[in-house]
Amino acid sequence: MPAMEAKQSVGVYGMGRFGSFWAKELAKHGFSVIGYGRSAKIAPQGVRLGSEDEVLACSVLFYCVSISAFSEVLDRTSSRIADHTVVMDTCSVKIYPAKLMQEKLPKQVQCIATHPMFGPDSGKDGVEGLPMVISGVRCDSQTLTWWIEEFTRWKLNVLAMSCDQHDREAAWSQGITHFIGRTLSELSLGDTELATKGYRTLLTVMQQTCNDPLQLFYDLQRYNPYAKQMRMGLKGALDTVMETLKKQEEGR
Structure with a gap:
């Protein structure tokens, strides 16, 4: 995935407790991170707050919203996502958000289902060794492999498996x-x-x-x-x- 080798911009949509934590982790691992949250006032270390449209235009977009809100958020934002963007959810279930991404994202947009199985409490002393589930939904093998290798570089326990x-x-x-x-x-x-x-x-x-x-x-x-x-x-x-x-x- 040549476009990401330079660690281009990553957007984090949803700056709640987990989203802020995840944005900080991405920044810590060398990404240029832009975060958006309706009520976000302070950015985590290494993260810049941006507008909704700015985050949706990033090379990679992580949705860090509640499972029950994901459908409505996709309805409201999917038409503004750039064609080149790789979209990933971080929901704690996988079949449901994967189905939503397939149905609601533009067909040319690649999407991957992920579940970082940790958060601000379990990851407060570092994320090394913690489990990270990843499942290709609609993406090429090069993109999926790049992210598996990237999360492996974080020393996460990367688990590639089906959503089911x-x-x-x-x-x-x-x-x-x-x-x-x-x-x-x-x-x-x-x-x-x-x-x-x-x-x-x-x-x-x-x-x-x-x-x-x-x-x-x-x-x-x-x-x-x-x-x-x-x-x-x-x-x-x-x-x-x-x-x-x-x-x-x-x-x-």
């Missing part, structure tokens, strides 16, 4: 983690002098998942087609354990 495989596996990893974290928060758990390492791990899971926007939790459960199966499996496992305890209590 991502969603199936993520429902039972990220999805279940967020579900349990939010469930634990309903119990109002707190620290205690009796806390074991296991209990402190549970508190960390609760705190990290609840640091993310509540909308992310809702979107993970709604837009991953395998999430309902995960929840039903979790409920079945809980029922089994409860029934086993009941039998023990009754001496059966």
Whole structure:
């Protein structure tokens, strides 16, 4: 991908908690980054805030918006994306945004589905070794290979897989983690002098998942087609354990 070898301009659309973090990471790795967010006032280190049209004209465009907002954002912006631009989403589910990009982006625009499986909390000490999922949606092999190699240079654990495989596996990893974290928060758990390492791990899971926007939790459960199966499996496992305890209590 010769055009990107000079680390040309990269636009980040959406400067919320994750978008600001991602823009800073891109800048840290040598890209000229322009960020846009409707309410963005301060740019992260190495990032310049620009207008919506300026970001949409960049050589590469990362959408860092909520899953539930992605369709509306594409409707509003896709006609202004330059033909040469490579578009990537960063959503935590993959089948749904990949379908939207295929349907709503101009046919000549290349697009890639990505999921940086980390954020401001898990990546605060650096992103080396953290998982990065990438899946070609509508792009040439040269472009896809360039980005796989680029993220590998970041020392990320780059995982090239289909959108279906991502969603199936993520429902039972990220999805279940967020579900349990939010469930634990309903119990109002707190620290205690009796806390074991296991209990402190549970508190960390609760705190990290609840640091993310509540909308992310809702979107993970709604837009991953395998999430309902995960929840039903979790409920079945809980029922089994409860029934086993009941039998023990009754001496059966």
